[in-house]
Amino acid sequence: MKVIAICGSPRKGGNTEYFTKLALDVLEKEGIETEFISLRDKNISECTGCYACVRERECAIKDDFQEIFQKMTEADGIILASPVYHASITPKLKSLLDRAGFLCRWVTNEMFKEGENSYDWKGTAFSRKVVAPITVARRTGHTFAFSQLLLWATVNDCIVVGSHYWNVGVAGAGGQINGENDKEGIGIVEHMAENMAYLLKRLNSNLVEEEI
Numbered sequence: 546m547k548v549i550a551i552c553g554s555p556r557k558g559g560n561t562e563y564f565t566k567l568a569l570d571v572l573e574k575e576g577i578e579t580e581f582i583s584l585r586d587k588n589i590s591e592c593t594g595c596y597a598c599v600r601e602r603e604c605a606i607k608d609d610f611q612e613i614f615q616k617m618t619e620a621d622g623i624i625l626a627s628p629v630y631h632a633s634i635t636p637k638l639k640s641l642l643d644r645a646g647f648l649c650r651w652v653t654n655e656m657f658k659e660g661e662n663s664y665d666w667k668g669t670a671f672s673r674k675v676v677a678p679i680t681v682a683r684r685t686g687h688t689f690a691f692s693q694l695l696l697w698a699t700v701n702d703c704i705v706v707g708s709h710y711w712n713v714g715v716a717g718a719g720g721q722i723n724g725e726n727d728k729e730g731i732g733i734v735e736h737m738a739e740n741m742a743y744l745l746k747r748l749n750s751n752l753v754e755e756e757i
């Protein structure tokens with residue numbers, strides 16, 4: 546089992562990275578392989594709405610998207626993490642999710658099926674992947690950014706993991722890197738990771754039982 550975490554912060558070692566790596570540490574302790582992917586140095590253009598992926602089943606824009614999309618399709622779990630920028634996720638993460646979210650359905654479905662019901666969906670490239678959002682803000686705006694990630698996961702046939710509170714961190718007043726002060730946020734994110742490990746193990750054991 547493998548969980549990848551995609552971090553949309555442009556800051557190396559920032560607060561979002563801090564909370565995301567807490568979750569990955571818990572997953573590693575649970576015996577789950579993890580990979581941290583920062584979008585900071587990645588070149589990911591925005592979706593141009595060309596609709597080429599509908600027919601070609603690949604994105605027409607060639608940049609770092611292909612490598613990350615491949616990792617997303619191979620992972621069992623995906624953590625999507627972003628600092629809150631004007632109550633939203635960061636633009637690069639939005640670009641990735643726009644392109645991944647559109648492509649993932651045309652890998653498994655056809656938009657233009659003659660004589661058949663276009664709404665006869667066969668899931669997506671991300672069907673039943675376990676997804677957890679994390680957002681980090683200085684003060685407020687989590688709700689909208691967190692919802693952006695939730696809406697992306699739930700329209701793409703993913704299973705969402707929560708905690709005993711929304712998976713958010715509060716940090717970064719004046720640009721500080723001080724996530725370690727948010728004791729409640731640390732507990733929330735760590736419990737989310739425990740839930741993710743629990744769910745992945747249950748899903749995996751069910752698969753084994755079915756095969757028997």
Ligand SMILES: Cc1cc2nc3c(=O)[nH]c(=O)nc-3n(C[C@H](O)[C@H](O)[C@H](O)COP(=O)(O)O)c2cc1C
Binds near residue numbers: 555628631718
């Ligand atoms: C362009 C920009 C917009 C921001 N907008 C918000 C906001 O809407 N609400 C908020 O509470 N903090 C906002 N912040 C603060 C960051 O969310 C906060 O400092 C966060 O901890 C940064 O995470 P990072 O260290 O991973 O980059 C903003 C910061 C920047 C640079």
